[in-house]
Amino acid sequence: EVQLVESGGGLVQPGGSLRLSCAASGFTFSSYDMNWVRQAPGKGLECISYISYSGSTIYYADSVKGRFTISRDNAKNSLYLQMNSLRAEDTAVYYCARGQTSVDPWGQGTLVTVSS
């Protein structure tokens, strides 16, 4: 069964840092592009970062550029998101999701709350 499991969310103060992880199983992780998609409470979906299967191509939304870093370890079947200089507006459920032109499947999400 194809599965993505996120971890690392939690409560963090403004200006703080957090590292999200996504463990992949059930498919050849090294062959697939991956994404981080977030959803603020009561709001829509936003693709904030993308990384190609090899890691050679990376994209960031303007809202997180310069503060967040996406990476992957194909040997460990894992995707990461390093989040620095966190702001209240970064509060959201963060989903790990597979795909380039469409996104499937999605993980269950991990909640990040930025608050003092």
Add this chain to the structure above:
Amino acid sequence: QSALTQPPSASGSPGQSVTISCTGTSSDVGGYNYVSWYQQHPGKAPKLMIHEVSKRPSGVPDRFSGSKSGNTASLTVSGLQAEDEADYYCSSYAGSYKVFGTGTKVTVL
């Protein structure tokens, strides 16, 4: 990186059809045949319902169909069922990134 435009809400009675529009630009929806649609129930992760404009993944009922004309894509749900009540998001590949729609809440009356 502007979100695609969807109507906030749509509704229909059981058995009826509902169509949701998704309007972008020539840089996203109009420029690629890579429009996808996602269904999201409250508290759950989104689920892929349509990819590449009109293709249904295995397991998605054929009541769900997609189309595109110019910069606007559409999702039609035919024969509405109670379990179809959910939020629906469109998305388009845009070269170096993916952009999502604003979301539409579908209510089954």
